[in-house]
Amino acid sequence: MRNILSRLMLVVFVLVLAGGCGQEQTITGPGPVAAPPAAPRQAEPVAAVAPPKAPEVPKDTGRMAPAEQAKKPTPPATRPAPPEKGLHERVEATIAAMAEPHFVNPHNREAADLGMEEKVYQNLRHVAHLAGSGEMEEALARFEIGAAQWRWANEDGRSAVKLVGTDLGKRLLEAGDTAGALRAFSAAGRASVNIVQYLYELCALLDDASRAKLWPERPYLTIEGFDSALAQPLQEMVGEQGRGAAVSALDDQVAKDGSQSAMVQVGKATKEGREWYGFSTRLALSGYPFAIRAAVKEQKASDVQLLIGYAFEAAKQSAASQHPAAGDAGGGWKRLETQGDLYQQRHAHAKQQGYDVKDGMITKIALSLPQGDANTYWLDAVEVYLP
Secondary structure (H helix, E strand, O other): OHHHHHHHHHHHHHHHHHHHHHHHHHHHOOOOOOOOOOOOOOOOOHHHOOOOOOOOOOOOOOOOOOHHHOOOOOOOOOOOOOOOOOHHHHHHHHHHHOOOOOOEOOOOHHHHHOOHHHHHHHHHHHHHHHHHOOOHHHHHHHHHHHHHHHOOEOHHHHHHHHHHHHHHHHHHHHOOOHHHHHHHHHHHHHHHOOHHHHHHHHHHHOOHHHHHHHOOOOOEEEEEOOOOOOOOOOEEEEEOOOOOOOEEEEEOOOOOOOOOEEEEEEOOOOOOOOEEEEEEEEEEOOOOOOEEEEEEEEOOOOOOEEEEEEEEOOOOEEEEEEEOEEEEEEOOEEEEEOOOOHHHHHHHHHHHHOOOOOOEEEEEEEEEOOOOOOEEEEEEEEEEEOO
């Protein structure tokens, strides 16, 4: 009997134990407890998603759209400004974001030797501060002086320079100083290197009333007006006519539009050959349609011409083109100009010679003197314009 009771108790114990284990198993099953998180969803292949189309902006190469299709200038690519901000606010945001001056190309030995990097950075911030404080005359003077240095900035630096210069020009235009606005816009275009592209961007940025106030006729920017504190006399670039020593200086008694012009006085030609007096520059041969003009005055009438020099780095080629007088500029001045589309002219010439002009630069602008007697020439108002 005792053995039977022991066996019965053992059976009951086993049944109770089995029932408890079954209840514990239900804790992990369906019930009020939250289900485990789903496996992470795999990302779709990048190729399957069409990226949004970026705004079309002007490029340095290839044929570009006409002026009315040109897009507005963009802020520096590394720190894009919110699109809802106005130009003044974008300038303030850009200047505030410049923690370090990384404008000057470190491979440019001349710029490095002058210690320009820190100077450019400080000057740019100071120009923006002066413009924002209403000290427009000093801001413009500082900006024009810096334009020659800022040509050696990297792409981000040139974008910031364009932004500050455009803001300064708009402030001057709003204040009724049309001449000052044109000086600011021209300095910004020169500093950008691609002055033609900048001119198209500026045409798109300004409203109809501002454009009409700034340019009663064709839109243009000044390449050299010989008015800035850094203006230099013309240099002899080629001298093959045996004219002897020339006198080259800035003349504040004779000027087309500004306060002075560049004067060169030469003796009688005793040899055949070329005679060029001009200045060096660095302007991209843009794919936009454009032309260059200048005003020249002579003591004696002659067949003086406008010379444009080019360099094509990739093709390791150089070239030059000469352009005769195209009409009267008033006040005893005559107009020299390239006429037509300069890019197309150079493209057609380069194609015949078997090289590409996509990275072409305009490197010199000069007066090409004809054979003849002693003479005096004055050069002024060298401009890029839309044909």
